[in-house]
Amino acid sequence: MYQVTTTLHFCYGHRLLRYRGKCRDLHGHNGVAEIELSAEELDALGMVKDFTTIKQAIQGWIDAQLDHKMILCKDDPVLPALRQLQEPVFVVEQNPTAEHLAKLICEEVKRLGFPVTSVRLWETASSCAVYRPA
Ligand SMILES: [Zn+2]
Numbered sequence: 532m533y534q535v536t537t538t539l540h541f542c543y544g545h546r547l548l549r550y551r552g553k554c555r556d557l558h559g560h561n562g563v564a565e566i567e568l569s570a571e572e573l574d575a576l577g578m579v580k581d582f583t584t585i586k587q588a589i590q591g592w593i594d595a596q597l598d599h600k601m602i603l604c605k606d607d608p609v610l611p612a613l614r615q616l617q618e619p620v621f622v623v624e625q626n627p628t629a630e631h632l633a634k635l636i637c638e639e640v641k642r643l644g645f646p647v648t649s650v651r652l653w654e655t656a657s658s659c660a661v662y663r664p665a
Pocket of ligand 1 (some may be wrong): 546554558560
Protein backbone atom coordinates (compact mmCIF):
# COMPACT_ATOMS: atom_id res chain seq x y z
CA MET A 532 0.00 0.00 0.00
CA TYR A 533 1.34 3.39 -1.02
CA GLN A 534 0.18 6.58 0.59
CA VAL A 535 0.74 10.27 -0.12
CA THR A 536 -0.36 13.20 1.95
CA THR A 537 -0.82 16.75 0.79
CA THR A 538 -1.33 19.67 3.15
CA LEU A 539 -3.65 22.55 2.27
CA HIS A 540 -4.16 25.77 4.20
CA PHE A 541 -7.28 27.89 4.41
CA CYS A 542 -8.88 30.45 6.70
CA TYR A 543 -12.44 30.15 7.86
CA GLY A 544 -14.89 31.50 10.35
CA HIS A 545 -17.51 29.55 12.23
CA ARG A 546 -19.29 29.08 15.51
CA LEU A 547 -20.84 26.11 17.22
CA LEU A 548 -24.47 26.02 18.25
CA ARG A 549 -25.54 24.53 21.61
CA TYR A 550 -21.95 24.81 22.85
CA ARG A 551 -20.69 26.49 26.01
CA GLY A 552 -16.98 27.04 25.23
CA LYS A 553 -15.18 29.75 23.27
CA CYS A 554 -16.34 28.35 19.92
CA ARG A 555 -19.93 29.45 20.65
CA ASP A 556 -19.11 32.98 19.39
CA LEU A 557 -18.26 33.91 15.82
CA HIS A 558 -14.50 33.54 15.34
CA GLY A 559 -11.95 32.27 12.85
CA HIS A 560 -9.28 29.63 12.39
CA ASN A 561 -6.25 29.15 10.19
CA GLY A 562 -7.17 25.61 9.20
CA VAL A 563 -4.83 22.99 7.80
CA ALA A 564 -6.23 19.99 5.94
CA GLU A 565 -4.01 16.95 5.45
CA ILE A 566 -5.39 14.84 2.62
CA GLU A 567 -4.15 11.24 2.58
CA LEU A 568 -4.51 9.22 -0.63
CA SER A 569 -3.73 5.52 -0.94
CA ALA A 570 -3.18 3.03 -3.74
CA GLU A 571 -2.13 -0.60 -3.94
CA GLU A 572 -0.38 0.07 -7.26
CA LEU A 573 1.40 3.14 -8.59
CA ASP A 574 0.55 4.78 -11.91
CA ALA A 575 2.85 4.75 -14.96
CA LEU A 576 4.87 7.62 -13.48
CA GLY A 577 5.40 5.80 -10.19
CA MET A 578 2.93 7.92 -8.23
CA VAL A 579 -0.26 7.44 -6.24
CA LYS A 580 -1.34 10.79 -7.72
CA ASP A 581 0.71 13.74 -8.90
CA PHE A 582 0.92 16.26 -6.03
CA THR A 583 0.35 19.10 -8.50
CA THR A 584 -2.89 17.49 -9.70
CA ILE A 585 -4.05 16.92 -6.13
CA LYS A 586 -3.30 20.47 -5.04
CA GLN A 587 -4.87 22.09 -8.08
CA ALA A 588 -8.10 20.14 -7.78
CA ILE A 589 -8.59 20.17 -4.03
CA GLN A 590 -7.08 23.56 -3.22
CA GLY A 591 -9.24 24.97 -6.02
CA TRP A 592 -12.39 23.66 -4.38
CA ILE A 593 -11.30 24.78 -0.90
CA ASP A 594 -10.36 28.26 -2.16
CA ALA A 595 -13.68 28.67 -3.97
CA GLN A 596 -15.94 27.21 -1.29
CA LEU A 597 -14.36 27.45 2.16
CA ASP A 598 -11.44 29.89 2.22
CA HIS A 599 -12.27 33.15 4.00
CA LYS A 600 -15.90 32.09 4.35
CA MET A 601 -18.12 31.81 7.41
CA ILE A 602 -18.96 28.10 7.69
CA LEU A 603 -22.23 27.89 9.60
CA CYS A 604 -24.90 25.38 10.50
CA LYS A 605 -28.13 25.77 8.52
CA ASP A 606 -29.91 26.47 11.82
CA ASP A 607 -27.60 29.33 12.84
CA PRO A 608 -29.76 32.41 13.55
CA VAL A 609 -27.04 34.75 12.23
CA LEU A 610 -27.43 33.37 8.68
CA PRO A 611 -30.26 35.67 7.50
CA ALA A 612 -28.31 38.77 8.60
CA LEU A 613 -25.11 37.65 6.87
CA ARG A 614 -27.03 36.81 3.70
CA GLN A 615 -28.74 40.18 3.75
CA LEU A 616 -25.32 41.85 4.02
CA GLN A 617 -24.11 39.62 1.15
CA GLU A 618 -21.37 38.17 3.33
CA PRO A 619 -19.92 34.91 1.96
CA VAL A 620 -21.18 31.88 3.85
CA PHE A 621 -20.87 28.14 3.41
CA VAL A 622 -23.84 26.42 4.99
CA VAL A 623 -23.61 22.91 6.43
CA GLU A 624 -26.26 20.57 7.79
CA GLN A 625 -24.64 20.07 11.19
CA ASN A 626 -22.52 22.04 13.62
CA PRO A 627 -19.33 23.08 11.75
CA THR A 628 -16.96 21.21 14.06
CA ALA A 629 -13.50 20.08 12.93
CA GLU A 630 -14.95 16.56 12.71
CA HIS A 631 -17.72 17.59 10.33
CA LEU A 632 -15.37 19.76 8.25
CA ALA A 633 -12.92 16.84 7.91
CA LYS A 634 -15.80 14.68 6.64
CA LEU A 635 -17.02 17.43 4.28
CA ILE A 636 -13.56 17.80 2.72
CA CYS A 637 -13.10 14.02 2.53
CA GLU A 638 -16.38 13.56 0.67
CA GLU A 639 -15.47 16.32 -1.78
CA VAL A 640 -12.01 14.82 -2.41
CA LYS A 641 -13.71 11.48 -3.09
CA ARG A 642 -16.24 13.16 -5.42
CA LEU A 643 -13.33 14.74 -7.31
CA GLY A 644 -12.12 11.21 -8.02
CA PHE A 645 -9.17 10.84 -5.68
CA PRO A 646 -8.54 7.63 -3.69
CA VAL A 647 -8.80 9.38 -0.31
CA THR A 648 -8.30 7.31 2.83
CA SER A 649 -8.33 10.07 5.44
CA VAL A 650 -8.62 13.78 5.99
CA ARG A 651 -7.06 15.32 9.07
CA LEU A 652 -8.29 18.83 9.80
CA TRP A 653 -6.13 20.91 12.13
CA GLU A 654 -8.29 23.61 13.68
CA THR A 655 -5.38 24.90 15.76
CA ALA A 656 -1.70 23.91 15.94
CA SER A 657 -2.53 21.40 18.66
CA SER A 658 -6.04 20.14 17.84
CA CYS A 659 -7.19 18.11 14.88
CA ALA A 660 -10.00 15.81 13.84
CA VAL A 661 -9.64 12.86 11.47
CA TYR A 662 -12.28 11.40 9.16
CA ARG A 663 -11.79 8.12 7.34
CA PRO A 664 -14.43 7.02 4.83
CA ALA A 665 -15.96 3.61 5.52
ZN1 LIG B 1 -13.64 27.34 16.36
